[in-house]
Amino acid sequence: MKYYSTNHTAPQASLEEAVVKGLASDRGLFMPENIKRLPAEFFENIEKLTFHEIACTVAEVFFGEDIPKEDLDRIVCDTLAFDCPVSEVEPTIYSLELFHGPTLAFKDVGARFMARLLQYFIKGKTDGREVNVLVATSGDTGSAVANGFLGVEGIHVYVLYPKGKVSPIQECQFTTLGRNITAVEVDGVFDDCQRLVKSAFMDSELCGKMILTSANSINVARFLPQAFYYFNAYARMKALGKAGRLVVSVPSGNFGNITAGLFAHRMGLPIHRFIAANNANDIFYNYLLSGLYKPKASVQTIANAMDVGDPSNFVRILDLYGGDHGRISSLISGASYSDTQIRQTMKDCYDNTGYILDPHGACGYRALKEGLCEGETGVFLETAHPAKFKETVEAAINDSVTIPDRLAAFMKGDKLSVDMTSDFNDFKAFLLSRQ
Numbered sequence: 001m002k003y004y005s006t007n008h009t010a011p012q013a014s015l016e017e018a019v020v021k022g023l024a025s026d027r028g029l030f031m032p033e034n035i036k037r038l039p040a041e042f043f044e045n046i047e048k049l050t051f052h053e054i055a056c057t058v059a060e061v062f063f064g065e066d067i068p069k070e071d072l073d074r075i076v077c078d079t080l081a082f083d084c085p086v087s088e089v090e091p092t093i094y095s096l097e098l099f100h101g102p103t104l105a106f107k108d109v110g111a112r113f114m115a116r117l118l119q120y121f122i123k124g125k126t127d128g129r130e131v132n133v134l135v136a137t138s139g140d141t142g143s144a145v146a147n148g149f150l151g152v153e154g155i156h157v158y159v160l161y162p163k164g165k166v167s168p169i170q171e172c173q174f175t176t177l178g179r180n181i182t183a184v185e186v187d188g189v190f191d192d193c194q195r196l197v198k199s200a201f202m203d204s205e206l207c208g209k210m211i212l213t214s215a216n217s218i219n220v221a222r223f224l225p226q227a228f229y230y231f232n233a234y235a236r237m238k239a240l241g242k243a244g245r246l247v248v249s250v251p252s253g254n255f256g257n258i259t260a261g262l263f264a265h266r267m268g269l270p271i272h273r274f275i276a277a278n279n280a281n282d283i284f285y286n287y288l289l290s291g292l293y294k295p296k297a298s299v300q301t302i303a304n305a306m307d308v309g310d311p312s313n314f315v316r317i318l319d320l321y322g323g324d325h326g327r328i329s330s331l332i333s334g335a336s337y338s339d340t341q342i343r344q345t346m347k348d349c350y351d352n353t354g355y356i357l358d359p360h361g362a363c364g365y366r367a368l369k370e371g372l373c374e375g376e377t378g379v380f381l382e383t384a385h386p387a388k389f390k391e392t393v394e395a396a397i398n399d400s401v402t403i404p405d406r407l408a409a410f411m412k413g414d415k416l417s418v419d420m421t422s423d424f425n426d427f428k429a430f431l432l433s434r435q
């Protein structure tokens with residue numbers, strides 16, 4: 001399968017090139033040149049299949065031409081070492097729980113898949129040299145990427161994060177791992193971390209001496225595998241007899257997650273319609289209403305993984321529907337909630353149902369609560385475990401949130417990190433010293 005750029009001026013790339021490069025040379029995002037529909041029989045019997053069986057079938061549509069089935073099935077099953085179940089919150093609203101992975105958030109799926117795909121592609125090609133993944137993080141991405149690549153042979157990950165600006169729960173998920181993961185604590189802000197990473201990729205001496213790559217969320221290997229759990233959600237809802245008119249509500253920031261759902265829909269998955277649930281960052285919401293896309297500076301909210309003012313994957317959605325606002329807004333509706341509304345939603349849901357939402361999932365839940373029509377059943381994506389936002393959630397629901405064992409285990413580990421200034425020369429010297 002070839003991958004084209006959403007800017008249409010870069011040459012088409014192979015899957016391997018798209019995964020290793022991340023971004024096309026014309027700075028567009030890669031898109032698969034065709035999206036095959038799955039046969040009707042697949043959907044007729046889907047509820048009888050396991051998550052792994054479903055995911056392997058979906059993976060074959062995207063990656064089957066480029067990776068032998070045996071290898072691909074292994075990569076898929078290794079990635080999905082945890083379940084993505086649906087759980088009833090109330091009779092017409094279900095939670096698709098995406099927090100059962102190692103870092104308790106949905107990004108685990110994409111990060112684990114990408115790590116294994118990259119390992120597959122570099123095997124035997126680097127003369128025994130390590131591939132170095134550089135990632136800048138303000139919190140969640142670093143933990144998903146670090147844990148996704150943990151123990152993956154031939155790859156070393158450097159996670160750059162701003163000193164004192166990441167919550168202790170987030171920090172421990174990438175500073176306590178050791179092995180092939182190095183946490184670099186930068187004396188600066190997130191933008192400094194990002195600048196150091198970008199400068200490294202542009203430094204010809206470094207690139208000559210080391211193999212460098214990124215694990216950005218726009219990478220096709222991180223974003224496409226997210227389609228797996230949309231199919232699984234449909235299968236599980238169908239088994240319950242509730243998949244007739246399914247509405248899927250996705251808490252959205254950079255819009256990678258919902259775009260994977262739209263790919264699933266294009267492959268024939270019978271989802272009736274989608275809702276993109278936003279916090280106060282309402283750029284897509286306004287686009288749906290007005291047809292005008294006006295990026296702005298992001299505003300800080302309690303659902304901070306969705307604080308995005310210019311969602312990268314918007315161009316993928318435009319590309320998927322030929323830029324047709326009518327088609328986009330008839331399939332997807334929007335919602336935007338203030339922090340006050342998010343807090344109230346967490347409280348109301350807990351008081352009425354006993355289900356504890358995290359601030360991101362709360363946006364998805366509320367959009368269903370307000371927007372479901374007669375005869376529809378809703379599934380919202382619960383993108384993170386509420387314990388990751390313990391203080392915020394506890395204050396909202398006025399009760400305590402139990403920390404799952406695997407999160408507590410991170411918190412017990414010893415912090416291992418390298419102190420770094422925000423001067424690129426220091427970072428460069430450090431990287432060179434590691435070779």
Ligand SMILES: *Cc1c(COP(=O)(O)O)cnc(C)c1O
Nearest residue numbers: 252253254255256257305383384
């Ligand atoms: C990253 C993230 C989101 C936003 O997902 P996008 O794919 O960027 O739209 C939502 N919730 C949580 C918890 C996240 O970590």
